[in-house]
Amino acid sequence: MSGKPVLHYFNVQGRMESIRWLLAAAGVEFEEKLIMCQEDLDKLKNDGLLMFQQVPMVEMDGMKMVQSRAILNYIATKYNLYGKDTKERLLIDMYTEGMTDLYELFFKVILAPPEEKDAAKSLIKDRAKNRFLPAFEKVLKSHGQGYLVGNKLSKADILLTELLYMVEEFDASLLANFTLLQALKTRVSNLPNVKKFLQPGSQRKPFPTQEMFEEMRKRFKF
Amino acid sequence: MAGKPVLHYFDGRGRMESTRWLLAAAGIEFEEKFVTCPEDLEKLRKDGVLMFQQVPMVEMDGMKLVQSRAILNYIANKYNLYGKDTKERLLIDMYTEGMADLNELISSLIITPPDQKESKMNLIRDRTKNRYLPAFEKVLKGHGQDYLVGNKLSKADILLTELLYMVEEFDASLLANFTLLQALKTRISNLPNVKKFLQPGSQRKPPMTEEKLEEARKVFKF
Numbered sequence: 001m002s003g004k005p006v007l008h009y010f011n012v013q014g015r016m017e018s019i020r021w022l023l024a025a026a027g028v029e030f031e032e033k034l035i036m037c038q039e040d041l042d043k044l045k046n047d048g049l050l051m052f053q054q055v056p057m058v059e060m061d062g063m064k065m066v067q068s069r070a071i072l073n074y075i076a077t078k079y080n081l082y083g084k085d086t087k088e089r090l091l092i093d094m095y096t097e098g099m100t101d102l103y104e105l106f107f108k109v110i111l112a113p114p115e116e117k118d119a120a121k122s123l124i125k126d127r128a129k130n131r132f133l134p135a136f137e138k139v140l141k142s143h144g145q146g147y148l149v150g151n152k153l154s155k156a157d158i159l160l161t162e163l164l165y166m167v168e169e170f171d172a173s174l175l176a177n178f179t180l181l182q183a184l185k186t187r188v189s190n191l192p193n194v195k196k197f198l199q200p201g202s203q204r205k206p207f208p209t210q211e212m213f214e215e216m217r218k219r220f221k222f
Numbered sequence: 223m224a225g226k227p228v229l230h231y232f233d234g235r236g237r238m239e240s241t242r243w244l245l246a247a248a249g250i251e252f253e254e255k256f257v258t259c260p261e262d263l264e265k266l267r268k269d270g271v272l273m274f275q276q277v278p279m280v281e282m283d284g285m286k287l288v289q290s291r292a293i294l295n296y297i298a299n300k301y302n303l304y305g306k307d308t309k310e311r312l313l314i315d316m317y318t319e320g321m322a323d324l325n326e327l328i329s330s331l332i333i334t335p336p337d338q339k340e341s342k343m344n345l346i347r348d349r350t351k352n353r354y355l356p357a358f359e360k361v362l363k364g365h366g367q368d369y370l371v372g373n374k375l376s377k378a379d380i381l382l383t384e385l386l387y388m389v390e391e392f393d394a395s396l397l398a399n400f401t402l403l404q405a406l407k408t409r410i411s412n413l414p415n416v417k418k419f420l421q422p423g424s425q426r427k428p429p430m431t432e433e434k435l436e437e438a439r440k441v442f443k444f
Contacts, residue, residue: 051316051320051357052320052323052353052354052357053353063309063312065312065316066316066320067315067316067319067320068319069291069315069319070312070315070316070319073311073312073315074308074311074312074315077308077311078308086296086299086300089295089296089299090285090287090292090295090296093289093291093292093295093296094273094287094288094289094292097289097290097291097292098273098274098288098289101274131274131275132274135273135274
């Protein structure tokens with residue numbers, strides 16, 4: 001009843017982490033109801049709160065929002081993080097969809113059977129270094145501005161920063177030659193709301209270790 | 223130089239078909255340049271017109287748009303198929319993201335290894351019948367209107383119609399009890415632009431075959 005958004009998800013990054021980043025960067029306080037066991041998830045389903053029987057689900061503005069992209073777009077629009085017109089929105093969408101492609105490769109490593117893990121990791125290295133990071137560095141170089149789109153903070157900068165932290169955690173050397181990306185990461189990290197979110201004890205979640213993932217797999221039978 | 227959008231993709235449905243549907247439904251004539259061999263893709267890459275080295279790519283309004291969701295959102299915005307406000311946009315996004323999940327599931331059948339095909343088909347049946355179609359039928363039942371959102375044609379109705387044709391191709395009996403969805407499918411199909419697109423000889427693409435898949439594997443190296 002506090003009026004704050006309530007996030008329903010597991011106690012991991014997964015498909016909710018970008019939403020946590022966006023809300024945090026927008027300075028919006030939120031609560032979390034963590035799903036710890038199958039019964040928690042079943043209750044949400046049985047209460048009819050999950051349009052497609054899945055989480056993430058965010059209770060906000062009197063609605064039960066599902067589908068991470070829909071949720072991100074809504075939050076971005078509400079808090080003026082989605083550009084000023086259709087063309088800026090297009091650029092933001094193009095960039096964030098590219099980011100999602102790289103982000104998903106991290107999921108693939110966790111999901112890969114042991115014999116395929118090395119290949120999955122190599123793919124991340126290759127795609128990060130040769131496809132995605134150069135594309136974003138090029139955007140920043142082309143206009144020389146502090147933010148990806150419209151010289152103003154948007155969903156694109158926040159999600160890129162999230163992604164760059166994931167890349168850094170995976171293999172910090174991948175960021176080596178991308179000076180403008182590093183500068184953006186620092187700039188966004190120093191924004192007061194983001195700085196707070198990056199402190200220990202915030203609602204930021206860890207990247208799942210293989211053990212965490214196996215535990216979840218057992219508990220939620222997938 | 224006609225001013226028409228130019229679609230760059232493989233001569234198949236894949237990740238471009240929804241864009242073809244949306245443009246067609248909006249009454250927008252478009253041209254297609256098919257990527258038919260690895261060299262075609264290399265050329266596009268060398269020419270620097272693919273932000274992430276991938277197709278789909280749509281040349282439109284002086285820009286080279288990539289990432290299918292970004293393209294769809296831009297077209298929907300431009301042709302007033304994206305609702306009238308943030309809340310309608312949220313609903314449209316939620317629904318179309320759910321549709322994309324089922325679309326991907328059905329599309330993945332052709333690349334599923336033979337020993338997993340049966341269980342994949344069962345999964346598709348189950349999700350279609352018990353998760354996705356009920357969710358959309360419920361929306362229509364909830365407001366009793368002819369279109370999913372805001373009593374007006376949107377991206378959601380067009381992409382749902384595309385999806386329902388795919389479901390029908392997979393197993394027509396799955397649509398059996400969903401009377402409101404069937405009515406929407408008929409209604410949308412009878413719109414003049416869509417009717418034209420559904421005629422033989424249009425730019426609509428047929429379902430993927432094994433031969434087409436082999437061609438695609440050669441071009442995209444997967």
